[in-house]
Amino acid sequence: GNSVTQMEGPVTLSEEAFLTINCTYTATGYPSLFWYVQYPGEGLQLLLKATKADDKGSNKGFEATYRKETTSFHLEKGSVQVSDSAVYFCAFNTNAGKSTFGDGTTLTVKP
Amino acid sequence: KAGVTQTPRYLIKTRGQQVTLSCSPISGHRSVSWYQQTPGQGLQFLFEYFSETQRNKGNFPGRFSGRQFSNSRSEMNVSTLELGDSALYLCASSLEQAGGSDTQYFGPGTRLTVL
Numbered sequence: 001g002n003s004v005t006q007m008e009g010p011v012t013l014s015e016e017a018f019l020t021i022n023c024t025y026t027a028t029g030y031p032s033l034f035w036y037v038q039y040p041g042e043g044l045q046l047l048l049k050a051t052k053a054d055d056k057g058s059n060k061g062f063e064a065t066y067r068k069e070t071t072s073f074h075l076e077k078g079s080v081q082v083s084d085s086a087v088y089f090c091a092f093n094t095n096a097g098k099s100t101f102g103d104g105t106t107l108t109v110k111p
Numbered sequence: 112k113a114g115v116t117q118t119p120r121y122l123i124k125t126r127g128q129q130v131t132l133s134c135s136p137i138s139g140h141r142s143v144s145w146y147q148q149t150p151g152q153g154l155q156f157l158f159e160y161f162s163e164t165q166r167n168k169g170n171f172p173g174r175f176s177g178r179q180f181s182n183s184r185s186e187m188n189v190s191t192l193e194l195g196d197s198a199l200y201l202c203a204s205s206l207e208q209a210g211g212s213d214t215q216y217f218g219p220g221t222r223l224t225v226l
Contacts, residue, residue, distance in 0.1 A: 098159065101156075104153060
């Protein structure tokens with residue numbers, strides 16, 4: 001069945017460190033891929049997305065590339081800030097109209 | 112544009128009771144999805160409504176139900192509450208459908224505690 005596997009957390013980094021959060025998916029067809037972020041006490045909000053193979057989504061210094069051959073959509077940022085501390089969710093949508101989310105990865109950035 | 116709103120934000124109930132949660136989508140959005148978020152199970156899809164019809168359903172028991180009104184506002188109902196129903200319930204709306212390339216816009220959630 002459909003599933004998303006995310007790198008387990010929690011992840012703790014120092015400010016200005018490089019971030020990678022791995023995400024792989026299992027889905028039928030050609031899903032659209034998303035990264036959402038959830039700050040404490042809030043709902044999820046879209047961070048970036050990619051809708052077809054080799055597309056790169058980017059926002060606020062975060063990037064992720066849709067890799068169809070490896071069914072992956074790894075999230076990266078070159079230099080994290082304390083304000084990036086949050087929970088990050090990888091997700092995909094299929095044409096069936098149902099979204100599947102990963103378990104979330106908690107990132108803590110220390111000054 | 113106003114974002115997705117959910118009411119109430121916090122709710123405390125006892126086992127066996129029932130509860131109704133409300134969600135108002137972004138103006139113009141016709142699809143509304145509901146999710147249950149718990150520390151142990153992560154984010155689980157409950158159901159999606161589009162134009163007043165349930166279009167997709169997750170793997171939850173029949174105690175969980177929902178509906179959508181003609182103005183796209185949605186409610187979800189949980190009957191005969193169990194302790195395990197304690198969770199953050201998130202509502203999300205999108206322009207056309209929850210599937211495909213449309214982004215989902217989430218509300219802040221309703222925190223339900225069952226005692």
